Amino acid sequence: MLLGYTITQWLFGILSFLSIMFGLMVVFSRNPVNSVLYLVLTFFCIAGHYLLLNAQFLAVVHIVVYAGAIMVLFLFVIMLMDLNHDNEPQKTWISKIIAGIAGGMLLCVLVGSLKGSEQLGISQYGSSQIGMVKNLGKVLFSEFLFPFEIASILLLAALVGSIMIGKKEIK
Amino acid sequence: MINGISINYYLLLSAVLFIIGAVGVMARRNSIIIFMCIELMLNAVNLLLVAFSTLHNDASGQVFVFFIMAVAAAEVAVGLAILSMIYRNVKTIDTDILSNLKN
Amino acid sequence: MQLTNRSKVVSNKVQTAMEQLYLPGILKGMLITGSHLFKRRATVKYPEETRPVAAVYRGWHVxxxxxxxxxxxxxxxxxAVACPAEAITMESAERKKGEEGLYREEKYAKVYEINMLRCIFCGLCEEACPKEAIFLTDxxxxxxxxxxDFVYGKSKLTEKVDKRIDVSKRQTLEVAEFKKLPGLKHNEMWDSKKIDKGHKH
Amino acid sequence: MLAFIIYKLIICVAVFGLSLAVAAYSTLWERKLSALLQDRVGPDRAGPFGLLQPLADGGKMFFKEEIIPNVSNKFLFILGPSLVMLTALMTGAVIPWAKDAYVGGKLYSMQITDINIGILYLFGVVSVGVYGIMIGGWASNNKYALLGSMRASSQMISYEIAMGIAVIALIITSGGTLSLREIVEQQDAGFANIVWQPLGFIIFFVCALAETNRAPFDLPECEAELVGGYHTEYSSMKLGLFLFAEYINMFISSAVMAAFYFGGYNFPFAQELYDAMGLADGSKWIAIIGFGAYFTKIFLFISVFMWIRWTLPRFRYDQLMNLGWRILLPLSLLNLAITVVVEFFRGHITF
Structure with a gap:
């Protein structure tokens, strides 16, 4: 207990702060490579949140998939396109301000609508084991077997599709 | 309460992350950054799904996150392939320029 | 001309399935390198060990x-005349009184330099010397x-009084006899052309 | 609580030091072995048998001039090698080094942490390691460095897939556990996993070579085409970190291979030996002997890594990609299918 908060609460606070900070940096940094790296940091913070929520498997898969594969792909494309300049064209100030206002309004709406959520049925929760690989695997391969197979087909389609799109046309 | 943290905080956090992503989509011109902001929005949703799954002690939420990750991976693969194709043809991925369908 | 029978004719034939697996080839290669673990080391640990040199090895002059x-x-x-690489230069001086213990004859070399970067260690200087003064050592x-620093002066070339260098291998009777042969190239040169006739350094 | 933290700290520092020491002496052993394979003697000047050579090398690295390119991003330039080193050291956390042993009447685990997703953790950390190389190569602001880092990362990502599928087959044979300790413990009675997974082992081994950027897959640092690869612009200890991380990775991947396929700290007739020596479960000596056996295996693997390096020439880039995607990936899928069928008939899987 530090200053009346438990360690978990402290961790939650720090991770939330960091993930929001890094999230903001993704949007505001001029250099796309920096953006990618900040987004990776954001993903690490979110993985930390998953660990706090006892979703170990998801946390690691999140890192492997997002940080290990998806963001590397982004880095690849940015580096290959040679977009890593700081002087990329910016939107006009007006459209930026409008974007900010729109985002703020959306936030207001969301916060307002979520305000009543204290009334949600809250079940006290002990040390849940649902995030463990075994339990998750059981659910995944019994209840969600069909979507799982569909997802594999989706991935295969994406694989073929991206190769077909990205391939240089042979003349 | 999850480990002493109210679900409200998770709601708020993912709302804020989602808004950051949304603002990024609106305020930036580089399509790759826009793409990344969309990933951020997806992750905000993922976080909330995991939080609720733990709250209700139900694994379905985490399974959904799992599927979202698969879909996101597929989406990024195809999307980046399209972007690199566009870049190869038009030499730019600036959305304000790409909005002209004329050329 | 075929020197060894180890050469192989290269062809572009299609690999068989076994060859495409690469594993047998890799294992074979690894066995070859592995077998070298048990072979004799070629290294000579220089300052401690030296390679055996021939008795007539031609190295640093003395x-x-x-x-x-x-x-x-x-x-x-x-x-200097005999030297094909023109590495030797010298300056003579006359022996003064009281220096008899230092120099054997009335004339001696005040400066005697060999440029070791030019020297090809052929040993012609040794053959040319009528006074048995210069030798190549091992x-x-x-x-x-x-x-x-590669231009060696007398300080590096002259042998120390207390630290004589054995050149008996190079001073054998045969060598002495050989030197007297009239048909030798440098002797010829000495006979036909005069030394002072335009042989510059 | 405090005792627990101290014990964890000690074991962390021990694994940390062990990795560094093994990596340092791997550099010496690499030079020695390459010399032996080439009928030479190798370094033998610094200390007896050259045993102080790693210290001399390290000292040299530290005192070399530090050059940071003017136009590069300094922070990222420093972050790159640090990240590579960090991830290399992090992987040692889930490896079970020996059996639990009683020290001072308390049972201690010879492992930093036995998480039940150990294998996934390994893959996660390795996939993050790609960033160090990419960031370092990009921040160098040098096209050779950039190309080298691209090659390295694409190579690592490609081979991770075949490696992952080979490991899935392994997980099936060891009864669906993701904890390294459980996988090792399962091999103490009957056979080591290599008996059930020979093909899987070969795939894993090849992929491990590629993941650690060792020859014949060392084209990220291919001097002939890329000057020096992703560490072209690096000098001094930052270069040292890159090179050092490679050796740590080699050590850890050897350790993982020994744990996955060769029973880790178990060896044939171990139980009989312990019985003959009259050692009870949890004895210190069992831990020490097991640790010795584990290290012998790791040493052999490291030597094979080096042996391969000094035998085989480097692959061409297209050959590398072909091998990864067209040969290893189908092979690993085949291995997975065969494993499932075999395990079904062994009665380990039911539908």
Whole structure:
């Protein structure tokens, strides 16, 4: 207990702060490579949140998939396109301000609508084991077997599709 | 309460992350950054799904996150392939320029 | 001309399935390198061990002294004439009174320099010398940092009085007899052309 | 609580030091072995048998001039090698080094942490390691460095897939556990996993070579085409970190291979030996002997890594990609299918 908060609460606070900070940096940094790296940091913070929520498997898969594969792909494309300049064209100030206002309004709406959520049925929760690989695997391969197979087909389609799109046309 | 943290905080956090992503989509011109902001929005949703799954002690939420990750991976693969194709043809991925369908 | 029968005719034939697996090939290669683990090491750990050199190895020159410790060289210049690489230069001087113990004859080399970067260690200087003064020894020439340092002066060439160098292998009777042969190239040169006739350094 | 933290700290520092020491002496052993394979003697000047050579090398690295390119992003330039080193050291956390042993009447685990997703953790950390190389190569602001880092990362990502599928087959044979300790413990009675997974082992081994950027897959640092690869612009200890991380990775991947396929700290007739020596479960000596056996295996693997490096020439880039995607990936899928069928008939899987 530090200053009346438990360690978990402290961790939650720090991770939330960091993930929001890094999230903001993704949007505001001029250099796309920096953006990618900040987004990776954001993903690490979110993985930390998953660990706090006892979703170990998801946390690691999140890192492997997002940080290990998806963001590397982004880095690849940015580096290959040679977009890593700081002087990329910016939107006009007006459209930026409008974007900010729109985002703020959306936030207001969301916060307002979520305000009543204290009334949600809250079940006290002990040390849940649902995030463990075994339990998750059981659910995944019994209840969600069909979507799982569909997802594999989706991935295969994406694989073929991206190769077909990205391939240089042979003349 | 999850480990002493109210679900409200998770709601708020993912709302804020989602808004950051949304603002990024609106305020930036580089399509790759826009793409990344969309990933951020997806992750905000993922976080909330995991939080609720733990709250209700139900694994379905985490399974959904799992599927979202698969879909996101597929989406990024195809999307980046399209972007690199566009870049190869038009030499730019600036959305304000790409909005002209004329050329 | 075929020197060895180890050469192989290269062809572009399609690999068989076994060859495409690469594994047998890789294992074979690894066995070859592995077998070298048990072979004799080729390394000579230099300062501690040295390679055996032939008795007549031609290395760092020495300017010999006679039995009394006097320098044998009389600065006749025959070695410089004989030198195909033109590495030798010398300056003569006259022996003063009281220096009899230092120099054997009335004329001696005040400066005697061999440029070790030019020297090809052919040993012609040794053959040319009528006074048995210069010999090539089996010592290796030192390494230096500067080019100038490779011009060895008398300080590095003359043998020390208390540290004689054995050149008996090079002073055998046969060698002496050989030197007297009239048909030898450098003797010929000495006979036909005069030394002072335009042989510059 | 405090005792627990101290014990964890000690074991962390021990694994940390062990990795560094093994990596340092791997550099010496690499040079020695390459010399032996080439009928030479190798370094033998620093200390007896050259045993102080790693210290001399390290000292040299530290005192070399530090050059940071003017136009590069300094922070990222420093972050790159640090990240590579960090991830290399992090992987040692889930490896079970020996059996639990009683020290001072308390049972201690010879492992930093036995998480039940150990294998996934390994893959996660390795996939993050790609960033160090990419960031370092990009921040160098040098096209050779960039190309080298691209090659390295694409190579690592490609081979991770075949490696992952080979490991899935392994997980099936060891009864669906993701904890390294459980996988090792399962091999103490009957056979080591290599008996059930020979093909899987070969795939894993090849992929491990590629993941650690060792020859014949060392084209990220291919001097002939890329000057020096992703560490072209690096000098001094930052270069040292890159090179050092490679050796740590080699050590850890050897350790993982020994744990996955060769029973880790178990060896044939171990139980009989312990019985003959009259050692009870949890004895210190069992831990020490097991640790010795484990290290012998790791040493052999490291030597094979080096042996391969000094035998085989480097692959061409297209050959590398072909091998990864067209040969290893189908092979690993085949291995997975065969494993499932075999395990079904062994009665380990039911539908």
């Amino acid at each position: 300017l010999k002294r006679d039995e009394n410790g006097a320098e044998r060289c009389t600065a006749c210049g025959l070695c 010592r290796l020439v030192d390494t230096e940092y500067e080019r100038e």
